[in-house]
């Protein structure tokens with residue numbers, strides 16, 4: 001069952017929110033200065049820490065954070081602006097036509113692991129549809145979020161595997177992988193449990 005994300009934010013229950021941008025994103029941007037540019041979407045952006053980090057180092061980029069939780073976005077918008085970032089209350093699976101083939105980059109972080117695993121092919125289709133033909137998807141995928149208290153089937157975050165990611169993104173014919181590594185920097189407790197992927201859409 002999917003959580004009521006907005007209710008969680010209203011109740012202040014957001015253990016995923018670490019109060020800072022994802023360390024692997026900051027590290028990648030450091031090593032690839034000015035690479036993120038143009039129109040950039042961050043799906044499931046929550047309180048927008050990654051959105052603001054991207055806008056901060058890419059001042060000419062148009063960074064759009066989307067989320068289905070209006071409460072999260074209100075909190076995101078209350079932070080001091082970093083650059084030209086914006087937020088829209090949208091469902092990734094139901095993006096309006098104006099966002100089709102529209103983005104140069106998509107930054108994925110804890111949206112893929114938050115959605116119902118049965119919708120993962122829909123996720124791949126949605127991000128493929130949102131990207132320009134020469135756009136790119138950069139993302140950090142939470143492979144193993146499990147511990148004693150949280151087991152597979154127990155709700156998000158839902159883990160994945162390298163094989164599953166390759167099958168869904170590449171096996172579907174929608175993407176090819178251009179970069180793949182286990183990040184050397186992570187939030188506390190996630191070291192070695194995440195995979196960074198950079199993907200280019202394939203023509204269908």
Ligand SMILES: C[S@@+](CC[C@H](N)C(=O)[O-])C[C@H]1O[C@@H](n2cnc3c(N)ncnc32)[C@H](O)[C@@H]1O
Nearest residue numbers: 005016017044045046067068069091092110114
């Ligand atoms: C685990 S939280 C991660 C938030 C943020 N990326 C972070 O790391 O703090 C997952 C986020 O995805 C959002 N979300 C879930 N399903 C979504 C959908 N279909 N479209 C857009 N956002 C969605 C939730 O509201 C929530 O903010």
